[in-house]
Amino acid sequence: MRMYDLIDKKKRNGVLTDSEIKFMVDSYFAGEIPDYQMSAMLMAIWFNGMNDHEITELTKVMAHSGDMIDLSAIEGKKVDKHSTGGVGDKTTLIVAPIVAACGGKVAKMSGRGLGHTGGTIDKLESIPGYRTVLSRDEFFNTVNECGLSLIGQSGNLAPADKKLYALRDVTATVDSIPLIASSIMSKKLAAGSDCILLDVKTGSGAFMKTLDDSIKLAETMVAIGEGAGRRTVAMITDMDTPLGLSIGNSLEVIESMEVLQGHGPADLTEVSLQLAANMLYLVGKGSLEDCRKLAEVSINDGTAFERFCKMVKAQGGDDSVLRDYDKFAKAPYQCEVIAKTDGFITNMNSETIGVTSMILGAGRETKENDIDFSAGLVIHKKYGDEVKSGDSLVTLYTSKKDSLDEAEKLYRTAIQIGNKKPPQKPLIYARVERGKIEKF
Ligand code: URA
Numbered sequence: 267m268r269m270y271d272l273i274d275k276k277k278r279n280g281v282l283t284d285s286e287i288k289f290m291v292d293s294y295f296a297g298e299i300p301d302y303q304m305s306a307m308l309m310a311i312w313f314n315g316m317n318d319h320e321i322t323e324l325t326k327v328m329a330h331s332g333d334m335i336d337l338s339a340i341e342g343k344k345v346d347k348h349s350t351g352g353v354g355d356k357t358t359l360i361v362a363p364i365v366a367a368c369g370g371k372v373a374k375m376s377g378r379g380l381g382h383t384g385g386t387i388d389k390l391e392s393i394p395g396y397r398t399v400l401s402r403d404e405f406f407n408t409v410n411e412c413g414l415s416l417i418g419q420s421g422n423l424a425p426a427d428k429k430l431y432a433l434r435d436v437t438a439t440v441d442s443i444p445l446i447a448s449s450i451m452s453k454k455l456a457a458g459s460d461c462i463l464l465d466v467k468t469g470s471g472a473f474m475k476t477l478d479d480s481i482k483l484a485e486t487m488v489a490i491g492e493g494a495g496r497r498t499v500a501m502i503t504d505m506d507t508p509l510g511l512s513i514g515n516s517l518e519v520i521e522s523m524e525v526l527q528g529h530g531p532a533d534l535t536e537v538s539l540q541l542a543a544n545m546l547y548l549v550g551k552g553s554l555e556d557c558r559k560l561a562e563v564s565i566n567d568g569t570a571f572e573r574f575c576k577m578v579k580a581q582g583g584d585d586s587v588l589r590d591y592d593k594f595a596k597a598p599y600q601c602e603v604i605a606k607t608d609g610f611i612t613n614m615n616s617e618t619i620g621v622t623s624m625i626l627g628a629g630r631e632t633k634e635n636d637i638d639f640s641a642g643l644v645i646h647k648k649y650g651d652e653v654k655s656g657d658s659l660v661t662l663y664t665s666k667k668d669s670l671d672e673a674e675k676l677y678r679t680a681i682q683i684g685n686k687k688p689p690q691k692p693l694i695y696a697r698v699e700r701g702k703i704e705k706f
Contacts, residue, residue, distance in 0.1 A: 331426030366413025396583030469506030471616025514642010
């Protein structure tokens, strides 16, 4: 078999066979196919796509390129969650303890943030002492004792995807539905949970900018999951506006604890409850309505919050910071961005707001950058809110005093203030289950 022939076939919109896909991925991973040939293949896929069978095969081959984690030592049904990435998206910190408090098991490996989106592992590391690297036995024991464990991704989870993703990143081939779906699902299949809940973000801060593309990506990933014997549901949620009010690592942990104690922002609470209800539905805790009620009760009676604290303690973290936020390290510099006109917030560009928080030190421009856990921003006026001249739009937090000017200027470009109150937008646009698409 020759890579040249496979590139030529895909260029002419041909369908790759199972053995051709396996040859291409395995040989590239082994260093036997050069980057330039794989780049040409990725671009041919970008233009011509792949059919469902090709996508499933690509996913399986990438999943099997490393460890396939066996979670059978954990009792009960395990449910994983994946978000396609967003600004201010801290839902994992909220839904995992809710699901655990209601009897589901969450054994989750999460990633770090890069660019304008944050990563769960960075947020967790803002909790003093919290260990994101556990041995396999520690990981399993924590889930058995607490119902959840949130750790960093093992280096050997779908390593062929890691190599391919790095190539896609520099060849403008990231934004392809077959490649995104197979990349995400290869890691989810390798991570070993019985069920998978996908949160596909749509809008200005997301990979998928349109609802149609988001639904297509969701359908593709649900088909892959179900084809591999994992119950899979996808929710399409809004990322035109950041979720919640806080962006930045310890700021997002604090906001998540507020939600778990019943006084978080309404949008973040609602999206978290819907995601948690769907995870509970997947592990068989009843109808969606029943699962929603279970999730609400776990917030109201404090059991979800206590689960999170228990896990933090089990993983070496200081859970007292979760009860007394003043114990978190504080950013030495802060500044308010003040409205110069009256009106309503008619647009917020999530991606630009994410970049603002990165400039303040909350995110990484390159993988090597360190993160300032206390940096970030807290929004005071969101999409649809009325604004009076002199109101504070946002508070910026940083350890780098000289970043404040640039961050303020950028934040002002991220929002628009108009005369008319804009129409309300849905938080959740659609839900995709095996053979069923519901639009809300
Ligand atoms: N996240 C992934 O893991 N892979 C992609 O291709 C895109 C987002």
